[in-house]
Amino acid sequence: MPELPDVEVFRRRVGAQGLGRRIEAVDVRDHKRLHHVSAARLERELRGHAFDAVRRHGKVLFLRIGGNSHQLVLHFGMTGAVAFYDDPDNEPAHARFVLGFDDGGRFAFDNQRRFGWIELADDIEGYLAAKGIGPDALAFDADDLQALLAGRRGMIKPALMDQETIAGIGNVYSDEILFQAGVRPDRRVADLTTQEIGTIHCQLQRVLETAIEHDAAPAHMPRTWITPHRGGDDPCPRCGGKLKTRRVSGRSAWFCPQCQQ
DNA sequence: CACGTTGTTCTTCC
DNA sequence: TGGAAGAACAACGT
Numbered sequence: 001m002p003e004l005p006d007v008e009v010f011r012r013r014v015g016a017q018g019l020g021r022r023i024e025a026v027d028v029r030d031h032k033r034l035h036h037v038s039a040a041r042l043e044r045e046l047r048g049h050a051f052d053a054v055r056r057h058g059k060v061l062f063l064r065i066g067g068n069s070h071q072l073v074l075h076f077g078m079t080g081a082v083a084f085y086d087d088p089d090n091e092p093a094h095a096r097f098v099l100g101f102d103d104g105g106r107f108a109f110d111n112q113r114r115f116g117w118i119e120l121a122d123d124i125e126g127y128l129a130a131k132g133i134g135p136d137a138l139a140f141d142a143d144d145l146q147a148l149l150a151g152r153r154g155m156i157k158p159a160l161m162d163q164e165t166i167a168g169i170g171n172v173y174s175d176e177i178l179f180q181a182g183v184r185p186d187r188r189v190a191d192l193t194t195q196e197i198g199t200i201h202c203q204l205q206r207v208l209e210t211a212i213e214h215d216a217a218p219a220h221m222p223r224t225w226i227t228p229h230r231g232g233d234d235p236c237p238r239c240g241g242k243l244k245t246r247r248v249s250g251r252s253a254w255f256c257p258q259c260q261q
Numbered sequence: 262c263a264c265g266t267t268g269t270t271c272t273t274c275c
Numbered sequence: 276t277g278g279a280a281g282a283a284c285a286a287c288g289t
Binding site for chain 2: 001002059075076077078079113115116117153163170171172231251252
């Protein structure tokens, strides 16, 4: 489920392998992935150009098209990745959008469950403003978080997941942040102390940065994390007690009732 | 085969 | 009132 760490890994992949390569073929395999842009327009804007910059904001990836300075916008929904490959046999199984470079290499937007989308934007700031997407989760301090959460009446987990409040955190990492911070997902934001919000901010940074260092692969996360134990009968990695799951705001939250208050 | 997963949209509710 | 939460939706592999 591509959240901020996953998309950051994709950003680095594009930065390392996707810049400066001239695009000569544009292959839209699934037209329903295109939002507010036709395949013809996309082909016209991409062909003959190369990406010259790549940025991430929250869960959204922006590839700047050199020459016209438009942004190719990628959102992955709940599944997906970007892939570079030379041998067509190495194409990912669910490539919905494929670019061919003039050096023979290819780029694929892989999106098994087709909840992702592709757009074209004039500029990043305008796109984020139009979508109402809030500040990136790695771009603010504890005081900012305090301000972002001020006046909220709901629970902390959905607040962390609200992309208009904070961009980049989804179901899995919100649980991990709250587990590390020792705060239950269903705690009311209004009842949190300044110190608890400070702890949440600290863990938010640490969890996301650590996840990026581990290539956002759940199996590679520290054993002291709850993420690798989601969905199973594993005991709490911290106290050995029984983990609990509960629907919070329509999502399954996993937490430890002993370690989290 | 019901489930789980995301963002969006609509509805319900305090 | 309006902010939150919930339900439905779109897709598909397990």
